Amino acid sequence: MTWLAVLGASVGCYLLKLLGLSVPASLLAHPVVARTALLLPVALLSALVAVQVLGGAGALVVDARLPALGLAALLLWRGAPFLVVVVGAAALAAVLRLLG
Template sequence: MSLWGAVLVAGVGCYLLKLVGLSIPARVLERPAVSRVADLIPVALLAALVAVQVVGDGRSLVADARLAGLGAAVVLLVLRAPFLLVVFGSALVAALVRLL
């Protein structure tokens, strides 16, 4: 299959997935369990993306300055620091670890 064929198949698949989501009856979506799962899916996806970006390096796992930056971000978030402070603080920690 060519690259454009794969792109077209993926596009049609995404459209059909969206169509299935729009055709679900409202009574199903109003159930508490469905609502709870729908609220937690974006959080789980974001956590997975962060984990892959922090400890992934191609096909291997690495522990480097990115992990220290993530740890600093977690500490700052637990302390309820403003978002900009979390971003700059974690970048500063990662830069300092790379410097060492």
């Protein structure tokens, strides 16, 4: 049964990719479509981050991840290097989990 699900998902992904490749170039050149295509990755990544930070066991969970995300956003806004952002957020989460 598992292999049937894997094969079905594979065929579905292939057909979805084929559908995307069959869209006419004139439709993709439309300004609204182009702007939406530019904004979609940002929206999807934001949704994934929100689910990972606030989700847990089917409920809204506020723990050390939320302040760590806030610190990461602040450091990115201030122009800190990516490694500093990651290490700073991880260190804050670790300290908060140690204290709590």
